[in-house]
Amino acid sequence: MAQVIRPRIISILSVTAIILTLLAFPMLFMPSIKRMGDFVPMVLGIIITLQFVAVIGVWHMKRWGVSLFVMMFTIRVITFMFLEMYSFRFYFNIFYSVVFIFVFLYYYKKMDTNL
Amino acid sequence: MVFTLLKESTVFALQALIANKLRTFLSLLGITIGIFAIITVFTIVDSLERNIRGSVQSLGDNVVFVMKWPWSFGPDYPWWKYMNRPVPVYKELGEVQRKVKGAEAVGFRIGARKTLKHLNNTVENGIVSGWSYDYGKVKTFDIVEGRYFREDEAEGGYNVVILGNALAEGLFPNNEYAIGKTIKVAGRSCKVIGLFKKEGESMLGNTMDNQAVVPYNFARLFMDVKSENSDPFIAVKAKVGVSNAQLKDELTGAMRSIRSLKPLADDNFALNETNLLSKNFDSLFDIVGLAGAIIGGFSILVGGFGIANIMFVSVRERTNLIGIQKSLGAKNYFILAQFLFEAVFLSLLGGIIGLLLIYLLTLLAQGNIDMEITLTRSNVILGLTISVLIGIISGFIPAYGASQLDPVEAIRTN
Secondary structure (H helix, E strand, O other), X not given: OOOOOOOHXXXXXXXXXXXXXXXXHHHOOOHHHHHOOOOHHHHHHHHHHHHHHHHHHHHOOEHHHHHHHHHHHHHHHHHHHHOOOXXXXXXXXXXXXXXXXXXXXXXHHHOEOOO | OHXXXXXXXXXXXXXXXXXXXXXXXXXXXXXXXXXXXXXXXXXXXXXXXXXXXXXXXXXXXXXXXXEOOOOOOOOOOOHHHHOOOOOOOHHHHHHHHHHOOOEEEEEEEEEEEEEEEEOOEEEEEXXXXXXXXXXXXXXXXXXXXXXXXXXXXXXXXXOEEEEOHHHHHHHXXXXXXXXXXXXXXXXXXXXXXXXXXXXXXXXXXXXXXXXXXXXXXHHOOOOOOOOHHHOOEEEEEXXXXXXXXXXXXXXXXXXXXXXXXXXXXXXXXXEEEHHHHHXXXXXXXXXXXXXXXXXXXXXXXXXXXHHHHHHHHHHHHOHHHHHHHHHOOOOHHXXXXXXXXXXXXXXXXXXXXXXXXXXXHHHHHHHHOOOOOOOOHHHHHHHHHHHHHHHHHHHHHHHHHHHOOOHHHHHHOO
């Protein structure tokens, strides 16, 4: 595999994002989430999975990773607003995701355009 | 193109599965246990909720019950505040009927466990309920044979009885015709005039199957109507367009006036609604669901690590093959999809086994538990979706690593 030159901040943020994503997965099965509708855990599950894939892309310094991360962030915010999930977690998610996006975009030009 | 990709990935996945049966089985076990844990909890909670909602609905969701004790649970229940309250009595029924304008029907009910007899057949501890005539307008029930008692029978305290299915089967075995026969209820002769439709088990224990309903004025001859043991209550059904909150406000005023309570005195009665029961059960289900979610969620994650591990081994074993494929022109996404599909396939297989185990469990439960437990379509879809997503999460890193391999280095690998 080709050696990837990755800034330390990207490494730290990627590992943090991977841990947060993995910890978010069991939360899908919360009774409060299931009560919102039979398909809500599935939709949120797809968003979390794609966000995980995006972070792996960022870890490998790929532009598609950043694009997918931004896309999933937007979809997640819209979904949460649609489901009226205005909890502390919602605002915390927005906060750290915006920080991540700023850092990722800062290094965007140094990233690889290929898959 | 997509078809070729799917076909080749399936062949690779199957080859890997068959070649390493024990390794595959152990890797799938994590996902199987995770899906089994989560979907079993969801299935049981859904079935319990369905059953309880059915029982609550049979009590009526637009009905307010005037009782001594409020319906609430928990360690902070201040029972000492309620224990000296008087129980509702029959003479309050007429007052409530007169004063509460938002009521469509107002009924009174008492009940106690008594022995019922017909010739040589005896049913011990059958629930004998004494209903005022209008309680039949408040409670939901079906009569399959015979009729409900008339108003004059209710007022006059006629010795007539309507039997629940289980009691009828106990007193009249071998499909003997019960209507018109005389039975003994608490030692008193009583004519059977109707049979309730079979309802089955109820989570709240309010099934009509083990109840014998007699007019209140007959029941008071052999029941202590002022005793708490007779569980007396007044049930008030709201008119169409009157909310339970409005009805409760009106009832509070009426009951305080009937019991001549001073303005600053606390209420000495409780106004209970069926949604109070639902709310109490909702919090219980939330705790059970949360425990299941945490245990199952982390089991699935651990299962995912198992799949990720087997995929890393799989990539390592086939590095040489990946190099050949890439040197022959295979694109990165082709290699990525190949391994990703294999991971999803493995995870899905684990999920399907977990769901099959739950299905077998529900079949076993059907014969042994009175409650209906069903694996719903939405839970099956949820289980399969989770399996696929865990497959993607656990397989993406090894698959992406494989797709990024340098063909020359990959071919050289032993």
